[in-house]
Amino acid sequence: MAVVLLLSAVNMxxxxxxxxxxxxxxxxxxxxxxxxxxxxxxxxxGTSTDKNGDYTLQAAPAAILVFSYVGFDSQEIKADSKTINxxxxxxxxxxxxxxxxxxxxxxxxLTGGLAVVGKxxxxxVSTPNLMDRLVGQVAGxxxxxxxxAPGANQTLLIRGENSLSASNNPLIILDGIPYSGSLADLxxxxxxxxxxxxxxxxxxxxxxxxxxGVILIQTKRGQLGxxxxxxxxxxxxxxxxxxIDVMGPNEYIRFQQxxxxxxxxxxxxxxxxxxGDIISVTERGNYQQGITHDWQDYIFRKAMTMxxxxxxxxxxxxxxxxxxxxxxDQDGVVYNSTLSRLNMTANLDQTFNKWLTIxxxxxxxxxxDGGIQPNIxxxxxxxxxxxxxxxxxxxxxxxxxxxxxxNPMRNVNAIQDRLxxxxxxxxxxxxxxxxxxxxxxxxxxxxxxxxFNGTYYGRNTFDGREQAGLVGGRASVSNSxxxxxxxxxxxxxxxxxxxxxxxxxxxxxxxxxxxVNSNQSGEGxxxxxxxxxxxxxxxxxxxxxxxxxxxxxxxYMGRLNYAYKGKYLLTFTGRSDGASVFxxxxxYAFFPGGALxxxxxxxxxxxxxxxxxxxxKLRVSYGANGNQAIIPYQSLDxxxxxxxxxxxxxxVPVNTAYLAGDGIGNPxxxxxxxxxxxxxxxxxxxxxxxxxxxxxxxxxxxDLLMTRTVPIMNxxxxxxxxIGSTRNKGIEVTLNTKNIDEKDFTWSSTAVFSLNRDKxxxxxxxxxxxxxNNWFIGxxxxxxYDFNMIGIWQSGENYSMQxxxxxxxxxxxxxxxxxxxxxxxxxxxxSKNPRYTASLANRLSYKNFYASALVTGVFxxxxxxxxxxxGSWTFGITNYVHGxxxxxxxxxxxxxxxxxxxxxxxxxxxxxxxxxxxxNITLGYRVPQNITGKLGLSGIDVNASVNNLHTFSNIxxxxxxxxxxxxxxxxxxxxMFGLNVNF
Numbered sequence: 007m008a009v010v011l012l013l014s015a016v017n018m019x020x021x022x023x024x025x026x027x028x029x030x031x032x033x034x035x036x037x038x039x040x041x042x043x044x045x046x047x048x049x050x051x052g053t054s055t056d057k058n059g060d061y062t063l064q065a066a067p068a069a070i071l072v073f074s075y076v077g078f079d080s081q082e083i084k085a086d087s088k089t090i091n092x093x094x095x096x097x098x099x100x101x102x103x104x105x106x107x108x109x110x111x112x113x114x115x116l117t118g119g120l121a122v123v124g125k126x127x128x129x130x131v132s133t134p135n136l137m138d139r140l141v142g143q144v145a146g147x148x149x150x151x152x153x154x155a156p157g158a159n160q161t162l163l164i165r166g167e168n169s170l171s172a173s174n175n176p177l178i179i180l181d182g183i184p185y186s187g188s189l190a191d192l193x194x195x196x197x198x199x200x201x202x203x204x205x206x207x208x209x210x211x212x213x214x215x216x217x218x219g220v221i222l223i224q225t226k227r228g229q230l231g232x233x234x235x236x237x238x239x240x241x242x243x244x245x246x247x248x249x250i251d252v253m254g255p256n257e258y259i260r261f262q263q264x265x266x267x268x269x270x271x272x273x274x275x276x277x278x279x280x281x282g283d284i285i286s287v288t289e290r291g292n293y294q295q296g297i298t299h300d301w302q303d304y305i306f307r308k309a310m311t312m313x314x315x316x317x318x319x320x321x322x323x324x325x326x327x328x329x330x331x332x333x334x335d336q337d338g339v340v341y342n343s344t345l346s347r348l349n350m351t352a353n354l355d356q357t358f359n360k361w362l363t364i365x366x367x368x369x370x371x372x373x374x375d376g377g378i379q380p381n382i383x384x385x386x387x388x389x390x391x392x393x394x395x396x397x398x399x400x401x402x403x404x405x406x407x408x409x410x411x412x413n414p415m416r417n418v419n420a421i422q423d424r425l426x427x428x429x430x431x432x433x434x435x436x437x438x439x440x441x442x443x444x445x446x447x448x449x450x451x452x453x454x455x456x457x458f459n460g461t462y463y464g465r466n467t468f469d470g471r472e473q474a475g476l477v478g479g480r481a482s483v484s485n486s487x488x489x490x491x492x493x494x495x496x497x498x499x500x501x502x503x504x505x506x507x508x509x510x511x512x513x514x515x516x517x518x519x520x521x522v523n524s525n526q527s528g529e530g531x532x533x534x535x536x537x538x539x540x541x542x543x544x545x546x547x548x549x550x551x552x553x554x555x556x557x558x559x560x561x562y563m564g565r566l567n568y569a570y571k572g573k574y575l576l577t578f579t580g581r582s583d584g585a586s587v588f589x590x591x592x593x594y595a596f597f598p599g600g601a602l603x604x605x606x607x608x609x610x611x612x613x614x615x616x617x618x619x620x621x622x623k624l625r626v627s628y629g630a631n632g633n634q635a636i637i638p639y640q641s642l643d644x645x646x647x648x649x650x651x652x653x654x655x656x657x658v659p660v661n662t663a664y665l666a667g668d669g670i671g672n673p674x675x676x677x678x679x680x681x682x683x684x685x686x687x688x689x690x691x692x693x694x695x696x697x698x699x700x701x702x703x704x705x706x707x708x709d710l711l712m713t714r715t716v717p718i719m720n721x722x723x724x725x726x727x728x729i730g731s732t733r734n735k736g737i738e739v740t741l742n743t744k745n746i747d748e749k750d751f752t753w754s755s756t757a758v759f760s761l762n763r764d765k766x767x768x769x770x771x772x773x774x775x776x777x778x779n780n781w782f783i784g785x786x787x788x789x790x791y792d793f794n795m796i797g798i799w800q801s802g803e804n805y806s807m808q809x810x811x812x813x814x815x816x817x818x819x820x821x822x823x824x825x826x827x828x829x830x831x832x833x834x835x836x837s838k839n840p841r842y843t844a845s846l847a848n849r850l851s852y853k854n855f856y857a858s859a860l861v862t863g864v865f866x867x868x869x870x871x872x873x874x875x876x877g878s879w880t881f882g883i884t885n886y887v888h889g890x891x892x893x894x895x896x897x898x899x900x901x902x903x904x905x906x907x908x909x910x911x912x913x914x915x916x917x918x919x920x921x922x923x924x925x926n927i928t929l930g931y932r933v934p935q936n937i938t939g940k941l942g943l944s945g946i947d948v949n950a951s952v953n954n955l956h957t958f959s960n961i962x963x964x965x966x967x968x969x970x971x972x973x974x975x976x977x978x979x980x981x982m983f984g985l986n987v988n989f
Contacts, residue, residue, distance in 0.1 A: 331349070863923070
């Protein structure tokens with residue numbers, strides 16, 4: 007009892023000695039800092055600043071408080087007052103900790119080429135697609151949206167293309183685990199930061215999987231502090247950024263008359279819209295009645311977007327958590343296009359003691375984006391006098407009576423349910439081992455994805471109609487199931503001896519994945535009521551297909567980081583990968599990488615003499631990375647069995663097995679390897695008012711994974727092999743400036759410039775080009791190879807050198823100068839990849855107001871000039887673009903060929919394209935704390951933005967500048983209104 011009383015007295019005395027301390031933590035400018043760690047030195051007592059920069063904790067009067075924050079110098083202050091306000095200082099740019107492969111590092115200690123994208127850049131654009139927000143913001147990182155439909159994936163390239171046949175996609179790492187799902191499944195509001203690894207040294211730690219660059223995505227984690235609830239909501243309306251400006255009714259009739267007289271030789275009454283033969287019977291009837299249609303009004307629409315997210319986060323010294331639920335409903339600007347996405351995420355980090363911390367993260371996404379969309383090309387090319395619906399309200403299948411140009415809406419009543427589910431689980435265990443500086447980490451990840459697509463064309467659609475005595479209805483069902491797991495174990499040792507600092511990491515990793523697909527389809531159903539749910543009742547054309555793919559990867563890695571006095575930095579990495587897709591003779595390969603960095607700015611001859619120089623670092627790296635992104639089983643012989651045979655007149659169909667022309671495997675198939683050199687310069691000037699990075703690189707890829715053509719006498723005609731090589735080089739520049747940095751007003755800018763050149767060095771070892779695939783030694787990887795139009799033939803000129811030519815025809819270049827145009831006069835027109843890209847971002851704030859704008863540009867990319875290809879556009883029967891300057895005898899100075907031109911050579915038309923897009927403009931206001939506090943809230947933020955406001959270009963008649971096809975899904979201009987509330 008005495009002992010208990012004594013302990014109670016001591017405890018009461020201690021409790022009485024504690025005082026409540028509160029305060030605010032800001033930077034030297036007075037801006038609040040959120041999440042600053044405030045701890046009582048020598049104890050586990052601590053807290054962190056809230057969204058207002060405030061903190062409160064209990065401490066003894068003699069205690070020492072330690073204030074620490076990433077990127078700032080820590081401060082220790084005696085707890086001798088009940089109110090302690092702190093201003094932290096430091097170079098948060100250089101000391102900022104960034105995520106690198108299997109670890110973290112301070113920016114000033116980096117040796118490899120990488121770019122970090124923070125929340126400020128991610129939130130600069132307000133679209134619900136993560137990659138849309140990053141377009142143009144990272145040097146050397148190309149993001150193109152060939153399909154601009156909601157939920158569609160983009161094409162991602164880091165430093166261009168290296169491979170001709172294998173994948174050029176970068177590796178995606180989500181919370182430390184390889185992620186092969188759709189990036190459109192991720193909620194951008196859950197992303198904390200993103201790091202793009204570009205050079206060989208930075209990506210070498212990922213070996214074969216990093217040959218095309220690596221994107222590290224970190225989701226938000228819980229922070230120290232009391233529980234906080236946040237709501238983020240957006241409401242928006244979208245429309246096509248632009249339409250194809252087609253001919254109106256009167257202009258269309260004049261155009262058809264020009265076609266009639268120049269192609270058909272019509273004169274007199276034959277050119278009359280009613281008595282003549284220039285338009286179809288249906289069009290004549292509508293012409294007489296004055297009935298016209300704007301077909302783009304039927305397929306395009308105003309579209310609504312609603313995006314809501316509710317999250318809760320917080321934590322103690324031992325437990326940190328965050329969870330969120332978000333729902334997105336986004337209609338596309340094309341009829342029947344839609345996206346519905348539900349995201350549930352949770353991250354938990356638990357510290358059990360001084361040597362063990364365990365974390366687990368979960369993400370679940372359900373995405374639905376079904377619906378049969380109208381044919382955009384047919385709407386653009388449709389006659390204004392075509393018939394839209396019949397008397398019963400049904401879509402007229404062929405408005406112009408031509409099957410070639412059908413009603414774009416004729417199948418929109420079909421039923422399509424498309425559902426995808428994605429479950430991603432990641433976990434880790436950090437273990438501090440008894441040996442000082444030695445630690446271990448185990449990462450585990452699991453990803454499961456399922457996809458379902460059920461489609462039914464009923465009798466109210468063209469494809470499902472009853473015809474020729476056949477029962478109507480057409481159905482198809484497809485299912486896919488994918489799962490993978492990754493297990494990685496790391497051992498890390500850190501040691502500092504005087505001015506020498508060592509960091510050694512070892513890794514053992516295994517990964518396996520499986521994809522199972524099944525598809526079935528059939529036609530002829532008794533009733534439309536059963537839709538696609540009773541496939542067994544199909545009367546004809548029953549097809550059943552299934553497939554399975556398995557892949558596995560086994561890896562070993564070692565990395566050494568060395569630093570001397572923080573000035574001289576060395577990184578060396580070696581990784582051995584084994585992939586199941588290769589033959590037994592070459593399953594394993596070793597990929598080394600090394601980098602050197604010199605912090606020149608730390609040398610006395612600069613540091614003491616150039617006051618305006620804050621930081622200067624020179625980097626150089628070299629390394630090899632493999633590519634194993636090919637279809638499995640190419641190293642094995644493969645039998646095909648998709649052909650059936652029948653014995654006898656009444657025989658039963660029997661499966662057969664045969665060796666196809668590409669069915670022979672290659673037992674010596676091995677890794678495609680890229681050897682890269684990078685030279686980089688990082689700098690900061692004038693107290694970080696100007697900062698930037700300049701990188702130059704050269705990549706040589708050898709042993710390309712390609713299909714080799716062999717003599718058919720072998721019994722097969724094609725085989726996968728390692729042949730050929732490519733070269734890829736470029737320059738990247740990123741410049742950040744603080745134009746104005748006052749207490750109430752700030753203005754900062756970021757300019758990005760990327761230049762990339764690629765070419766084929768060798769193909770099959772014989773010095774010959776591959777014309778069938780448009781691959782030419784010494785030329786870029788993706789090119790247009792065709793006849794080159796240099797003008798238009800005029801009346802009276804001698805065009806006998808060009809077969810089929812006449813006045814108004816395309817004048818083709820005589821490349822070899824032999825006086826006649828034939829296939830020998832085809833040439834490489836230009837590259838399908840841009841000469842360079844650039845962007846400019848501006849961010850401004852005045853007190854509680856803020857604004858931002860992002861402009862991106864693509865320059866010197868060759869595209870199909872569909873507008874100039876008059877014959878292919880119109881087929882001599884369809885509508886055409888408004889104000890087209892096409893050739894007629896009365897208009898000889900035209901820029902477009904005659905409507906009567908017959909393209910006997912089958913050549914295309916091409917143009918070098920430049921376009922600059924106003925990607926985003928945002929205006930916002932943060933409600934002052936004295937107002938939100940009265941409402942019982944921590945913060946309120948309201949904003950309005952417009953995405954894809956306008957595009958400036960030397961071409962106009964396209965719907966999506968990232969797609970060479972003029973009738974692709976259009977880029978949407980969206981007006982978004984956002985509300986963020988912190989409780």
